[in-house]
Amino acid sequence: MLINKSYIKNYNEFYDDFQLILQLNLEKLIPEDDSVLLLIHVLEGLDYRNLYKAYYLVGRKLTVEPKIMFKIISYAYSQNIYSSRK
Secondary structure: OOOOOOOOOOOOOEOOOOEOOOOOOHHHHOOOOOHHHHHHHHHHOOOOHHHHHHHHHHOOOOOOOHHHHHHHHHHHHHOOOOOOOO
16 A cells, blocks of 8 residues: 655745745845835945955955945944944
């Protein structure tokens, strides 16, 4: 007696509530009216050439892109978070 059961799960199916495709798109979790989206939009218009020049003069390796770190720090300051432990 053969029982044909499928135990293979399709992890690439997309549902409205969540995403099963690996690398997760975390932007889907942010509400459309959140202040972080406005800040990202404003910061995308900036010129980051001087930031990259200053970063590369020190001779550090890139673990986090300076542009992304600047966005994180800017958002933290806008939320009155001044410590990396918070």
